[in-house]
Amino acid sequence: MSARPLVILAACVGLLSPLAAQTVLPYQDFSVRTGLQLNDAVVSGSSILLASSHNDRRGSIFTSSQYGVAQFSAVFQFRIASPGGISDGTSAGADGLTFTLQRVASTQLGQLGAGIGYGGINNSIAVEFDTFANNYDPNSNHIGLNTGGSMSSVVTADIAQAFDNGTIWTVWVDYNGSTLEVRASQDGQRPATAQLAKSIDIAATIGGSAAYVGFTAATGQAYGNHEVLGFGFSETFLTNGLAVPEPSTYALMGLGLAVVGWSVWRRRR
Ligand SMILES: [Ca+2]
Ligand SMILES: [Ca+2]
Numbered sequence: 690m691s692a693r694p695l696v697i698l699a700a701c702v703g704l705l706s707p708l709a710a711q712t713v714l715p716y717q718d719f720s721v722r723t724g725l726q727l728n729d730a731v732v733s734g735s736s737i738l739l740a741s742s743h744n745d746r747r748g749s750i751f752t753s754s755q756y757g758v759a760q761f762s763a764v765f766q767f768r769i770a771s772p773g774g775i776s777d778g779t780s781a782g783a784d785g786l787t788f789t790l791q792r793v794a795s796t797q798l799g800q801l802g803a804g805i806g807y808g809g810i811n812n813s814i815a816v817e818f819d820t821f822a823n824n825y826d827p828n829s830n831h832i833g834l835n836t837g838g839s840m841s842s843v844v845t846a847d848i849a850q851a852f853d854n855g856t857i858w859t860v861w862v863d864y865n866g867s868t869l870e871v872r873a874s875q876d877g878q879r880p881a882t883a884q885l886a887k888s889i890d891i892a893a894t895i896g897g898s899a900a901y902v903g904f905t906a907a908t909g910q911a912y913g914n915h916e917v918l919g920f921g922f923s924e925t926f927l928t929n930g931l932a933v934p935e936p937s938t939y940a941l942m943g944l945g946l947a948v949v950g951w952s953v954w955r956r957r958r
Contacts, residue, residue, distance in 0.1 A: 713921055713922065713923045713931070714752065714756070714902075714920065714921060714922040715921050715934040716919055716920040716921065716934060717919055717934040717935060718735035718736065718918060718919050719732065719735055719736055719737045719917070719918075719919070719920075720735040722737075724752055724753050724754070725750050725751070725752060725753060725903075726750065726751050726752070726753050726795035726796060726901075726903075727748070727749075727750050728748060728749045728750065728751070728796055728797070728798040729747060729748040729749070729798060730748030730749060730750050731748070733916060735918075736768075736916040736917065736918045737750055737904075737916065737917045738914065738915070738916050739786065739806065739904060739905065739906035739907075739915045739916065739917060740806065740906040740907050740908050740912075740913075740914075740915040741908075741912075741914055741915075742770070742771040742772075742773060742908070742912050742913055742914040743908065743912055744774065744908060744909065744910060744912055745801050745802065745908060745909060746801075746907065746908045746912065747798060747799070747800075747801050747804075747806040747905070747906065747907035747908070748798065748806060748905070748906060748907075748915075749789075749797060749798045749799070749806050749903060749904065749905040749906075750903045750904055750917070751789075751791070751795040751796075751797065751901040751902065751903030752795065752901050752902045752903060753795050754795075754901075755792070755899035755900055755901055756899060756900065756901075756902055756922060756924055757898060757899055757924040758790050758864070758891055758892070758895075758898060758899060758900045758902070758924075759866060759891075759892060759898040759924075760864055760865055760866040760924070760925065760926040761862075761863070761864050761922065761923060761924055761925070761926060762861070762862075762863045762864075762922075762923045762925070762926055762927040762930055762931040763788065763861070763862045763863070763902070763920070763921065763922045763923070763931065764859065764860065764861050764862075764920070764921045764930060764931040764932070764933055764934075765788065765859075765860055765904070765917060765918075765919060765920040765921070766857050766858065766859050766860070766917070766918040766919045766920075766933065767786050767818070767857075767858050767860070767904075767915070767916060767917050767918065768855065768856065768857050768858070768914075768916045768918060769782070769785070769786065769818075769820065769852055769853035769854075769855070769913045769914065769915050769916075770853070770855035770913065770914045770916075771855070771912075771913055771914045772820070772851075772853040772911070772912070772913040773911065773912055773913070774908075774909075774910050774911030774912045775910045775911045776911070777821045777822040777823075777829050777911070778822060778829070779822060779828070779829035779830075780829055780851065781911055782820050782821070782851075782853040782911055782912070782913045783802070783803075783820055783821035783908055783909055783910070783911035783912060783913065784802055784803055784804075784805050784819065784820060784821045784906075784907050784908060784909055784911070785805045785817055785818050785819040785820045785821065785852065785853075785906065785907075785915075786805065786817075786818050786852075786904060786905070786906040786915050786917070787805050787806065787807045787815040787816060787817045787818070787835070787904065787905045787906070788815065788816045788860070788862055788903075788904055789807055789810065789813055789814070789815040789816075789902075789903055789904065789905055790813060790814050790815075790891070790895060790900040790901070790902055791810050791811075791812055791813035791814075791895065791900055791901055792812040792813070792895050792896055792897055792899070792900050792901070793810060793811055793812055793813070793901075794901070795901045795903075797810050797901070798905065799838060799905055799907075800907070801907050801908075801909055802907055802908065802909025802910070803821065803823045803840055803909060804840060804907055805817055805819065805840070805905060805906060805907050806905030806906050806907040807835065807838065807840070807905045808838055808839070808840050809838045810838040810905075811837060811838055812837075812895045812896045812897075813836065813837065813838055813895055813900075814834070814835070814836050814889075814891055814894055814895055815834075815835045815836075815905070816832065816833070816834060816835075816860075816862055816869075816871050816885075817832065817833040817834075817835055817840075817842065818832060818852045818858070818860075818873070819831050819832075819833055819852075820851065820852050820853045820913065821909075821911055823840070825840065825841045825842075826845075827845050827847065828847060830847070830848055830849075830850075830851050830852055831845045831846060831847050831848060832845065832846045832848060832871055832873065832884060832885045833845040833846075833885075834869065834871075834885065834887050834889070836894050836895075837894075843887065843889075844885065844887045845885075846871070846884045846885040848873065848884065850875060853913045856875050857875070857877075857918060858873055858874070858875055859873070859874055859875075859877050859879075859933060860872065860873045861873075861879050861930040861931065863883075863926060863927070863930055864891060864926060865926045866926065867888060867889075867890075868886055868887065868888050868889070869885075869886070869887050869888075869889050869891070870883035870885070870886045871883060871884060871885040871886075872884060872930070877933065879929070879930050902922055904917050904920075919933065919934055920934075921933065921934045
């Protein structure tokens with residue numbers, strides 16, 4: 690009898706230790722926001738509303754402390770709905786959302802409109818999901834890799850489906866220490882091939898190997914409702930990417946702990 694709780698305990702440690710080793714930030718949603726700094730962003734249900742569907746709005750969220758970015762895997766979900774305002778020649782709606790790593794401060798919030806809440810943030814790198822064609826943009830709907838607070842991307846990738854179509858987009862950003870890869874999908878399945886891949890030395894680009902990690906968004910004369918729904922981050926690069934944080938992960942961990950507790954309780958009786 691005495692061996693059983695040890696086996697169960699070992700199984701639970703096995704469940705828990707990978708998370709601890711990789712320093713995963715598991716925000717299944719944002720009903721709990723421990724460790725996050727909100728800048729002109731508001732809580733909307735269990736999501737973070739970065740910029741609402743009105744003219745000239747912006748917001749950001751960043752981790753309160755810096756995390757290692759020498760290599761990493763990140764996953765997050767966003768939704769951009771209710772596009773409106775002026776057209777860029779293709780469609781209404783603007784300006785998009787970014788996943789940003791920066792070394793300045795957790796309180797950073799970049800420029801409005803075309804700046805997507807990122808423009809002007811120094812010592813940074815951003816993956817943009819841009820929904821408005823400005824004169825330096827390739828088109829009205831693309832992924833871009835931006836550095837140093839510039840909105841003129843180092844590289845871009847065209848995406849056919851509109852990011853502001855109101856569906857939930859799941860995005861994986863993976864960096865193995867030399868190449869950054871971005872994958873985005875509307876079905877929650879991680880694409881086998883990255884839509885954007887770029888060789889880059891992130892530490893040299895941002896001036897260090899740790900950064901505040903977060904998101905920005907903005908609107909201008911065109912707008913949309915820009916929400917982040919969930920977020921996971923690992924300081925270790927994962928070949929197959931990070932799984933979307935799900936309630937079942939925590940339920941399983943909770944169940945494991947409950948079984949240990951129950952076993953100890955039984956033995957004491
Ligand atoms: Ca743009
Ligand atoms: Ca762009």
